[in-house]
Amino acid sequence: MNPMIDETHDIARRSFIDSANDPDSDFPIQNLPFGVFSTSTGEARPGVAIGDQIFDLRAACRHGLLPKDIPQEALAYDSLNALFALGRIPLRNLRRALSALLSEADSGKPARQLASDLIVPMAESRLHRPTRVANYTDFYAGIYHARAAGALLTPENPLPANYRWVPIAYHGRASSVLVGQGTVRRPVGQKPPSHAGRPPDFGACERLDFELELGFYVTGGNTVGNRIAIQDAENHIVGFSLLNDWSARDVQRWEMFPLGPFLSKSFATSVSPWVVTADALAPFRVPAMERLNGDPKPLGYLHDADDQTAGGIDIDLKVFLSTSQMRSQGEGAVEILTSNARHLYWTPAQMVAHHTVNGCNLQPGDLIGTGTISGPRDEELSSMLELTAAGARPVTLPNGERRSFLADGDEITFKGCCRRQNFASIGFGSCTGMITEALPL
C-alpha cells in the first residue's frame, strides 16, 4: 500500500471545532489520530483527537455516523485492538469519513447537531493506553544509537557484524507498557560488582535513562507459520506513537549477557496516547536512509523498491526535561535533545517483514518499537547514556543543575511533529513520565 495523498490532507480543509484550526495544534483535521479515553461519567472507549477535543467513536457509531464496514463491536472495548483488527482499508475509509464529518460547514449536519453527545474536551478526559498490548517487540534500527551505545556498552564490538544485515530486535515486556502520563517508579535490581570478584551491588537503579523511540501498531497480522512479504508490510501498520523505552543502565550491563535486556527494561515502557495513522503521515514519507559505500544491499526479503521514495518518515522529535527544582522555581521544561525519524537504518516495513519471515505471527494491537532514534550530531544523541557519554560528561541545565542520568522528580516529555510546506503540521501529542523514588526494599 503506497502512501496516498488525498483530500484528507488538503491544508484548506478546516474543522467546525475551532481549536483544530489553530496552526499550533497537534491535532488538526488532517491528523485524526485514534486513542482511548474516559470521562468522569463514562467508561474507557475509542475516540479521535481533534484540536483540544475528543470525538467519541462509539457514540458516533451508535448514531449511525460511521461507515458500514465499522461494526459497533469493533468499538465495544476499552482498547483499539478490535478496531485495528479490521485492517487498513476500513480504517482508511473511517479516517476519510471522519474528515468529512468533522469538516462540516453546515450546522444542520449530524456531527454538529449531535456535538454534545459526540465531542468531549480532552482536558476533562483521561487518556488510556491505546491497545491491550499482547506482544511488544523492540527493534534496534537507529544505527547512530547502535554505534554510540555500542561504543559505551560493548566497546570491543560497537556495531555488531550482523547489524547491516539483520534488523536486530528483542521481545519486550507487554504487561508494563503504560500510557505516557503520570509517574514511573525507579526500579531496583542487581548492579555490576564494584570490584571484580565481589558480589553484585543491589538496590535502586543509579543510572536510570530514557530512550527516544517511535512505536507502531499492527493492524491485520498473520497466522503462525506464514509470513508478511515486504511489499505487503505497510498494510499491516496502522499508525505510530512516541515510545519511551525506559532503561536501567546499571542493571542492563550486569544482566544482559547472554540473553539480552530483561529487568533493565521491563519495569515500564511509555507510549503516547494517540496513534497517528500511517494515512495521516503520507505527505511526510521520504526516502529511507541512504545505504553508504560499503553498506550491503538488503537481502531479498527486506528489499522494497518503494524505499527509495517513501521508506522513511520525516518526523521531528524532541525531548524535554523538567526537574523538581525547576518546577518549584516556576521554570518550564527545557529541551535537551532533538532528533528525526529519518535516522532509522531499517524501515517499519522491513521490521514487519523480518519479524514474520520465520512464521512468527503478528496480532492486531501488537506494539513494535523502532529502537532509539539518535542522529549523527551531538544534540541528536537520544538517551542520557549517549548524551553524557555514560555519565562522563554530565549535562548542565540552564538553572545550573547537572544530570548524568535521571533523578527522582525528573519529568521526561517526548514530542513529535511533521512539517512540510503547503501541508498542515501533524503532531503526536506528548509522551511523559515523572520518576518517583524506588519502592523500599
Place this chain on the structure above:
Amino acid sequence: MNPMIDETHDIARRSFIDSANDPDSDFPIQNLPFGVFSTSTGEARPGVAIGDQIFDLRAACRHGLLPKDIPQEALAYDSLNALFALGRIPLRNLRRALSALLSEADSGKPARQLASDLIVPMAESRLHRPTRVANYTDFYAGIYHARAAGALLTPENPLPANYRWVPIAYHGRASSVLVGQGTVRRPVGQKPPSHAGRPPDFGACERLDFELELGFYVTGGNTVGNRIAIQDAENHIVGFSLLNDWSARDVQRWEMFPLGPFLSKSFATSVSPWVVTADALAPFRVPAMERLNGDPKPLGYLHDADDQTAGGIDIDLKVFLSTSQMRSQGEGAVEILTSNARHLYWTPAQMVAHHTVNGCNLQPGDLIGTGTISGPRDEELSSMLELTAAGARPVTLPNGERRSFLADGDEITFKGCCRRQNFASIGFGSCTGMITEALPL
C-alpha cells in the same frame, strides 16, 4: 504457601471413573490438572483431566457443584486466565471439591448422576492452549544446560560471570505459544555467513532443535511498581506444564548478539495441554539444588528458607523421537534422553521474585519457562545442540538413521511424571510437535 499434603493426595482415594484408577494413568484422582477442551458439539471451555476423561468445569458450575468462590464468570472463556485470576486459595478449594466429587462411591451423588452432562472422553475432545498467554518469559535456570550450551555457543565464556547471581531470563514471544499437538513449521531466516566477510546465508533453518523445559502459569500477580516477595512467590504459581522451546540454532547464532534470541525462538513454543497444579505436586517437593563450594549464597531477595526442604520438584522428564521412516516401518517412538526437574539452579519462587523485583507486573495466565533442564550425565543433555555437541557427534537411532538436528517429519514428544513410594504417580500428559517443511520463499 508451603506445599501441603492432605487427603487429596491419599493413594487410597479412587475415582468412580475407572480409567483414573489405572496405576499407569497420568491423571489419577490425585492429579486433577486444568486445561481447555472442545468437542464436536461444544465450544472450547475449561475442564479437568481424570483418567481418559475430561470433567467439564463450566457445566459443573452451572449445575451448582463447585465451591461458591468459583463464579460462573471465571469459566466463561476459552482460556483459563479468568480462573487463574482467582488466586491459589480458591483454586486449592476447587481441587479439593473436585477430588471429593470425582471420588464419590455412592452412585446417587450428583457427579455420577449428571455424568453424561459433565464427563467427556478425552479421545473425542480437542485440547487447546491452556491460557491466552499475554506474557511469556523464558528463564535459563538449568545450570548444566547453561554450561553445555555456553561451551558451544560462546566458548570464550561458557558460564557467564552473572549466572550464579542472576536468574537470567529473556522475554519470549507470546503469540506463538501453541498447544503441544500437531505440527511446527521449520522456520526460515538469516544464518551465519559461510566465510567471514561474506553475506549471511538465507533459507530454511538447518539446525532445528528442541529444548526440554517446564513452564509454569501465574495466578494472582502484582501491579506495576510493586513486587512479589520470595516468601509470597509460591502463592502466585498455579501449576506446571511441559514446554518445548523450539530453537533454530543457526539463526540464533547469527542474530543473538547483542540483544538475545529473537526469530530463532519466536516461530513456535509448545506447551502441554494440562496444567498440573502446584497443589498436586506437593508430595514431590524436594530440596532445591545444593549450592556447591564456591557458589555464592543467593542475595536476600532470592533467599527462601523453604528452599532447603521444598525449593525443588522431583519430576522425571523424557524426550521421545519418532521419524517418518520409523512410522512408515511401524516402529514406535524412541526415547532419546531423560532428565529431571531437580537440575534447576534457580527455583520457580526465585524466578517470580526476580521477575518482579524491579516492579514488573505479572498477570494471571502469564507463562514462565524454566529454561532447558539438562542434567550432569550425557543422557541428560536436553537439546540436540548438547546431545550431539552441535552436530559433531550425531545420534544414531535404533533403525540406523542419524540425527544432528531435527529433520522434516521428525516428531518430538516430551513426557513428565512424578513418582514416590506410597503416593499415586502424577503425570503431565505429553507435549508433542512434528516438524513440517519450511514455507517456500
